[in-house]
Amino acid sequence: MDINPFKSRRAKLIEKMGSGIAIIPTAMEKYRNSDASYPYRADSYFHYLTAFPEPEAVLVLIAGRGKNGPQQILFCRDKDMEREIWDGFRHGPEAAKDVFGFDAAFSIKTLDEQLPQLIADQPALHFSLGHDSAWDARITAALNAVRAQTRTGKRPPAAIHDVYIALDEMRLIKDAHEIALMKQAAAISCTAHRRAMQFAAPGKYEYEIEAELLHEFRRHGSQYPAYSSIVAAGANACVLHYVGNNHRVGAGDLILIDAGCELDGYASDITRTFPANGRFSPAQRDIYELVLMAQTAAIAATKPGARFIDPHEAALKVLTQGLLDLKLLSGTLGEALEKESYKRFYMHRTSHWLGLDVHDVGEYKESEKWRTLVPGMVLTMEPGCYIRPAADVPEAFWNIGIRIEDDALVTAEGCEIITTAAPKTIADIEALMSKE
Known part of the structure; x- marks a missing residue:
């Protein structure tokens, strides 16, 4: 060492x-x-x-x-x-x-x-x-x-x-030694997510899928999970910090996995959501594409000189407009943002610091102003959408819980996503899960 x-x-x-x-x-x-x-x-x-x-x-x-x-x-x-x-x-x-x-x-x-x-x-x-x-x-x-x-x-x-x-x-600004460890932790976690996607199927229990993650973490030298792994199928995916991991996966369920390993003290933090049967339904596809577009907007807003809140605000605008387009919200974009009506379906922030702790140290504001991003910071990009059954929600959208999370290293040019090896486009996910 x-x-x-x-x-x-x-x-x-x-x-x-x-x-x-x-x-x-x-x-x-x-x-x-x-x-x-x-x-x-x-x-x-x-x-x-x-x-x-x-x-x-x-x-x-x-x-x-x-x-x-x-x-x-x-x-x-x-x-x-x-x-x-x-x-x-x-x-x-x-x-x-x-x-x-x-x-x-x-x-x-x-x-x-x-x-x-x-x-x-x-x-x-x-x-x-x-x-x-x-x-x-x-x-x-x-x-x-x-x-x-x-x-x-x-x-x-x-x-x-x-x-x-x-x-x-x-600790807020990672040095070269820390960045190398975090990239290695991210690579291990990406491998684990791929393994879990390939193993998952209707009829499996959530804890069986969790076991595949833990196997891959340890096999590649990680000492521990960075936090309690979330393996949430169906309605469980609408519980943000679900850790029971003891339900049987249904045929039409989406499976949300929020899991990352810790390597030599440093955390990774990845979320992927995918269909248990390997194919997204039309409603699942609509919400998934919307969350992915929101994440893409957040990543584009992550660069030196931007405020910490900028990725969240970029994701929020895309997500809220999409919910309006799908008739899950009413009114105008400005009204929905001002009244925060989107919080019915998206109630958490898009980013947090990442490092030795999965929610790493460092203030998000300085003198009441949002902190400016600089090279060496590492933060998550994790928009989501969680739709519970309700009389005013079309049944096709019930129990759809989707979160897509990657780890972003702020660089001089913008940001580097260090968790790209875990598939996240619909085409890549369905291809990986294909049983053909």
Whole structure:
């Protein structure tokens, strides 16, 4: 593993800090039941800066010049051959320092003793209060320990800054290392969607189709799904976050799959909708083509200098006009947009940030204005249309739920869709699913 991108990010954060000390812990292990834990995943902020995969670890960064900075320090578990028999390999401080490029590394057992010494006389503490009550208490104890030494000349930091704010801005623009991983994750997920389309058929259960996705994720090196996979057939596709995945697929159903893998911490996020029997009905075809046109408009609006909201507004105009043309809405385009009558069939936004988290960090607005897109940002393109049975809706449209989602990397020229290998035109989908 190339550790240089992680060292560079730590150095960049130190530069942004200017002075003071940052404390960034990793995630705690969590138990599923009794003594069985969930698969461990490092905290995203911690992973972004360290790549260190073990629990019970804390990153300490010291900015400024002089004997106390700048420094990159790791606290981690001790090397323990007895525990390794049960739980697997541990680096230990000495190896972790060399492998992950730190200036120093210490046993996590010494952290509480060292924290007051590290914090004392620093002009600022960079820590995100309020995310973890146990860590809030730990930091408070360290600050109080420093305050107890004021008669000896020790002083606590005069200011506390939320370190996640600076990290959110850094994580919003992906570097070359991140982009390469996200493209690889996208490629794996595209392969999984193709496999699921070819496997799906009336009579299958949704969970059987989900199993095909999970098989392909793991077979190609992904560690986990990036989120709970949605495999929704028929009416279930009109439930935005449906994860039951336990119904039998009907002959005339559309199947909506929203699924993506995670690779080395980075998420992909793809949605495809296709007919269980391999052929779209006329009503399904009409709605599908409309959603695809809306996505095409969103992609065209995604470029440097555009506002984050521009792809959504472009998709919204196309989708709303189409619903008017199909007589599912009434009035004019302007009226439907102003009154938001489209929300009956399309109630979510077209995009969100993507990265270490599937809904990645970073503000969508700056000073009450929509953020401007710049190269290196990655966001989803996912318009949809969800039509539930109603007296004023023609029966041919009932229970049609369609979403088409791709991952877009903003480039200097516009945007690059990194998930094109998953078929999404009607012709390509029907060709892939053909049993001939």
